[in-house]
Amino acid sequence: MGDRDALHDWKAFEAHSIPTKGIKLPPLFEEALKAAQAEGKQAANALEILELGCGCGELAQHLSEQGHTLVGVDVNESAISLAQDRNNYVDRCRFFVDDVTTFRISNYTNHDGIDQHFDFCILQLLLSIVGNVAKRRQTITTAYHSLTKGGYIYLSCSGVSDTINSNYKQLYERDYPATQEMYTYYSRGANIDNILYSTHHFTVNEITKLLKEGGFVDVHVQEIQERSSRRPEEVANFLYAMARKP
Numbered sequence: 001m002g003d004r005d006a007l008h009d010w011k012a013f014e015a016h017s018i019p020t021k022g023i024k025l026p027p028l029f030e031e032a033l034k035a036a037q038a039e040g041k042q043a044a045n046a047l048e049i050l051e052l053g054c055g056c057g058e059l060a061q062h063l064s065e066q067g068h069t070l071v072g073v074d075v076n077e078s079a080i081s082l083a084q085d086r087n088n089y090v091d092r093c094r095f096f097v098d099d100v101t102t103f104r105i106s107n108y109t110n111h112d113g114i115d116q117h118f119d120f121c122i123l124q125l126l127l128s129i130v131g132n133v134a135k136r137r138q139t140i141t142t143a144y145h146s147l148t149k150g151g152y153i154y155l156s157c158s159g160v161s162d163t164i165n166s167n168y169k170q171l172y173e174r175d176y177p178a179t180q181e182m183y184t185y186y187s188r189g190a191n192i193d194n195i196l197y198s199t200h201h202f203t204v205n206e207i208t209k210l211l212k213e214g215g216f217v218d219v220h221v222q223e224i225q226e227r228s229s230r231r232p233e234e235v236a237n238f239l240y241a242m243a244r245k246p
Helices: 006-011 029-039 058-064 077-086 107-110 133-146 164-180 204-213
Strands: 048-052 070-076 093-097 118-124 148-161 184-188 195-200 217-227 236-246
Touching: 006 077, 006 118, 006 195, 029 164, 029 236, 048 058, 048 133, 058 070, 058 077, 058 093, 077 093, 077 133, 107 133, 118 133, 133 148, 164 184, 184 236, 195 204, 204 236
Parallel strands: 048 070, 048 118, 070 093, 118 148
Antiparallel strands: 148 236, 184 195, 217 236
């Protein structure tokens, strides 16, 4: 994907401007959460949850208030500081600055001795902005190894939208010479020369294949038309997926 360094982009990003869906979650999220709870590994159906790319911690706060235990990971120090401030009254939430593509259970020896695997792993919009194909695979591998046997992954990502929004078609075509990847483009600031980060839009088949190649089974993907995260006046496709670690 050209020579763009996603890690550098997101370390430097203004925390308050990080694209997020907050706690507005589709029915598939509740379906995945209930499937993980049905495993019955935790008392009272409370889950040990890992959120890779947790941003400022809105979702972590929401889930901790439901009784779940959260570990949030992000590369952006300002976002982690905001997440810690938001959740400093909740002892079920812990947040760490780390590379979300390679975060490992073994790293927990440096983080208050946490050593358990998780029941549930969340990737909200992360795969679209984490970098090239290799980085996406690393992220799925990280999620897979973070989960206990029978654990579930839930993710959302941007979907290919050129057939419903001509602006996206233009963006794909404009940046293809630089990205060298179909359906990847550069999100820019008010100044077109100010590249903020690279964004990849997935097809249903692509995200399904990525999860299956990463070892997951029972893969279920939904495509929904919604308002764009950064362009609320425009419509775009979003993909939501859940899968299980066998």
